[in-house]
Structures are given as C-alpha cells and as structure tokens.
Amino acid sequence: MSEEELQKQFETTTPPQGTDPDVAAYRKIFAALGKEPKLTISSDFAGAVVKRIVTKKKREARRDFFWLTFGVVFLLVGLIVTAVVAGLRFELGFLKEMSGILIFSAAMILGFNWLEKKTLAKKMS
C-alpha cells in the first residue's frame, strides 16, 4: 500500500490494524491530530474584546467631538474676522418676529438629539 493510500485509510471509519511500524506510527499521529490543542486565552475572552471595542468607540466619539468643536470654533472665528474686516453689520430684527418658530425648532433639535443618544446608549450596552 502506498503512503498516500495508507493516510487515506486512516481517514476512513476502519483504519488499518497491525504492528507494521508505519501503521503504528500513523495510528498514534491520527489519534493525536484530532485532539484539541490547549487554549491560551483567558476565560472571559469575549468580555475583554467587548471592553476593547467599547473603549475604541468612546475614543473615536471623543475625536469626532474634538473635530466638530474645532470646526465650529474655526467657522465662528472666520465669521467674526470677515465681519470685522469687511465692516459688516448684522440686522437681527427678524429674530423678534420669528421667535416662536425659532424656539420650537431649537427644542425639536435638542429633543431629537437627546432621544437618539438615549436609544443608542441602550443599544450599545
């Protein structure tokens, strides 16, 4: 029997028997190969991974917030500088006439933000 056929025989439900040195060696090898090697990971492995993911997401959220704040500040500074250099005057009289709708819009935006954070936080945990 060729070496290849011998290996194939060991994969069947009736492996070869006998005291031939090759057969004896393969018998030991096939018995050992199917056994699970010892695990080198901690018992709460999943918990450790989830913790790392949550930490990573928080770090990313902090970074996003930093760039958003930076963008808003940069925009405001740009606006002020432009207004000063160009001598612009703001007419904000219309705000008085539309105060109701402005307050309603602000309340809606804040409300939706609050609701989104609340539901997202629940989903994340």
Add this chain to the structure above:
Amino acid sequence: MQAFRLLIHQNERLVAHMIGRIVKKDEEVEELCQDVFMKVHDKLSEFNFQSKLSTWIATIAYRHAINHLRKEKILFSDIPDEERFSKSFVEAENPQSITEEHDMDKFIMKLIDELPVQYKTILTLYHVQSMTYPEICEITGMPEGTVKNYLFRARNLLKEKVKKYIGKEDLL
C-alpha cells in the same frame, strides 16, 4: 453587543487554535486573538455571505497571524527546500523539551510546533476544525493541490519522526 459576544464565543476556539499554532509566544496569542475579533467587528458589514462566517473569520485570523510574523521578521515564507527541510526535520535530534515528553500526544503536538507555518495551519484546519479542502484553500489562499500536498507531507514527516521515536523507545 450581545450578538457579537455570542459570535466571539462561537469562534474563539477556532481563532485561538489558529493563532496559537502560528505564533509561538503564548503571551502574544491572547492579544492577537483580540485583534482578530476587533477586525471582525470593524469589517462585519463587508461580510457578503459567500462563505461560512467561520471560514471568513479564520481567513482574517490567518492573515493577521502571517502579518504579525512579517512584522516581527520571523522567517516563515515558502518552505525553502522541501527535501532538505524534510531530511533535517526527521534526522535532527529532538530538543530536550521534546525528548523528555513521555505522553505520546504531547510529544506529537510538540513535533507539530516544529513544522513550517503552512503545514501547521493546514493540519489544524483539517484535523482540529474538520474543514474541507475548499475551505482551507479560501483561508490560506493556496491552490487545492498544494493544500493536499502539504497535508500529506506534514503527516508523512510526523510519521517518520514518530517511527524513529518509537524505535528508540523500544530499544530502551
């Protein structure tokens, strides 16, 4: 997150066995396994259901382990000269840590550790994870002929070594 925790539980053994076979330092295995699941989490939306989820995860684990070896400049690439390697593997005297091993299963496990990365990976996927040839091909990126050839050679090398060991044991 609960669903992802379940996914980790279902696949942690697969990833740990793969990484554990390829990376020798025990202290690095846990961190590398965690890295694999971080990658899985990041790329989960890219999974297109073309293969089994476990095969996809094993592919990420295999690539991550290989990249780690590359980063650490550990020689692993193509088996340089198969004939020469086979000869040196079979004829070389076993290190003391191996010859002192009286449990045959542990002795064989230690021999597997001495094999080239490709051989070890294929042996683990085929025998421990009971994966098919096409699945192993997808994970390792090797053609089916190469996978079959490496599996045959790995088992043959182990046989020669074990045969030598059994012979010595009989003499004692």
